[in-house]
Amino acid sequence: MSSQLIDVVKRGGARPTESFQAEKLVQSILAACNSVQAPDGEAATAARSVHAAVLVWCDDKSEITSSDIRRIAAHHLKKIHPEAAYIYKHHRLVL
Amino acid sequence: MTTFDLFVIIIAAALIHASFQLSVSVLTLLSSHTLGAKRSQARLLRLTSSFASGVGVMTALLLAATAFTVSVFARHGIDPVLWVAACGLLFGLGFAVWVFYFRRDNGTTLWIPRGMARYLEDRTKATSLSAEAFGLGLGSVLGEVLFVVGPTLVAALALVQLPSEFQLAAVALYTVLSMLSLLIVHVLVSGGHKISKIQRWREDNKNFLQFAAGSAMIALGFYIYVDHVLTHAVLAAAGGV
Numbered sequence: 001m002s003s004q005l006i007d008v009v010k011r012g013g014a015r016p017t018e019s020f021q022a023e024k025l026v027q028s029i030l031a032a033c034n035s036v037q038a039p040d041g042e043a044a045t046a047a048r049s050v051h052a053a054v055l056v057w058c059d060d061k062s063e064i065t066s067s068d069i070r071r072i073a074a075h076h077l078k079k080i081h082p083e084a085a086y087i088y089k090h091h092r093l094v095l
Numbered sequence: 096m097t098t099f100d101l102f103v104i105i106i107a108a109a110l111i112h113a114s115f116q117l118s119v120s121v122l123t124l125l126s127s128h129t130l131g132a133k134r135s136q137a138r139l140l141r142l143t144s145s146f147a148s149g150v151g152v153m154t155a156l157l158l159a160a161t162a163f164t165v166s167v168f169a170r171h172g173i174d175p176v177l178w179v180a181a182c183g184l185l186f187g188l189g190f191a192v193w194v195f196y197f198r199r200d201n202g203t204t205l206w207i208p209r210g211m212a213r214y215l216e217d218r219t220k221a222t223s224l225s226a227e228a229f230g231l232g233l234g235s236v237l238g239e240v241l242f243v244v245g246p247t248l249v250a251a252l253a254l255v256q257l258p259s260e261f262q263l264a265a266v267a268l269y270t271v272l273s274m275l276s277l278l279i280v281h282v283l284v285s286g287g288h289k290i291s292k293i294q295r296w297r298e299d300n301k302n303f304l305q306f307a308a309g310s311a312m313i314a315l316g317f318y319i320y321v322d323h324v325l326t327h328a329v330l331a332a333a334g335g336v
Binding site: 006030031032033034035036037083084087090091092093095 | 097117120122123124126128130131132194200201202203204205207212216217264287289290291292295298
């Protein structure tokens with residue numbers, strides 16, 4: 001299934017559903033890597049790798065939640081960059 | 096009550112204030128977003144310094160405003176009943192902090208109104224100018240006012256009894272000490288320490304921080320009650336005062 005056809009249910013279902021945007025995922029992984037001062041090349045590799053893993057995971061699904069994406073992405077990012085994965089997973093749990 | 100006693104109360108109240116974590120959380124998040132957006136270290140330093148300045152200004156304003164209000168209602172000296180009320184507030188808040196301060200989820204989420212937390216989170220993400228960071232600092236103190244009202248009131252009660260030449264120094268001392276934890280994190284972030292390590296330490300030690308903050312409030316309440324309320328009452332009953 002094309003990633004453009006997958007609906008993403010936003011946090012708690014409070015906000016309208018939107019289609020899956022790979023670029024947003026890549027940017028968020030890059031931001032997490034940058035915030036732990038990972039080198040640019042390492043950040044780009046991690047973002048590409050996590051993006052590919054999430055695409056494989058959501059391939060047979062028509063609807064997923066933003067929490068699912070975060071969980072799966074964090075799981076894969078942890079194997080590549082545990083510090084960035086920690087920030088990625090916990091940034092909504094700081095305040 | 097001697098000037099030394101009053102300064103001890105102000106210092107203890109300021110250190111309790113320093114153990115509250117909202118400003119530290121916002122600073123951590125602000126640093127994380129700033130680094131995540133690949134802004135320079137100089138920009139990070141400007142933003143975090145402006146944020147810390149905002150926290151300092153609001154803390155000083157809050158203490159001064161509370162002291163002014165106390166002085167209006169207690170023109171002829173502090174009635175012991177005010178100290179009793181302050182002790183009650185410290186005991187109540189101390190127990191509340193033991194039970195409620197950090198939420199039981201992962202991370203360092205606090206028992207502050209969720210609307211306020213979301214607002215601060217969104218503002219932190221959107222902050223890119225020093226003036227915005229300064230405003231965020233002001234707001235983060237207000238977001239936690241429910242908890243800091245205890246130490247602030249006690250410090251204000253002590254402040255109004257100080258000789259006037261010491262009052263400004265006491266406000267400055269309270270402000271600086273209450274920002275101690277924030278300043279430590281500020282120095283660590285500015286020195287290039289990883290945000291993830293700082294946040295992980297905070298998460299690992301959050302139960303201790305919560306216990307220490309609650310216990311310190313109860314201990315200060317107990318000290319004030321014994322030293323400023325009970326002792327006076329006993330001496331008065333014995334005809335010594």
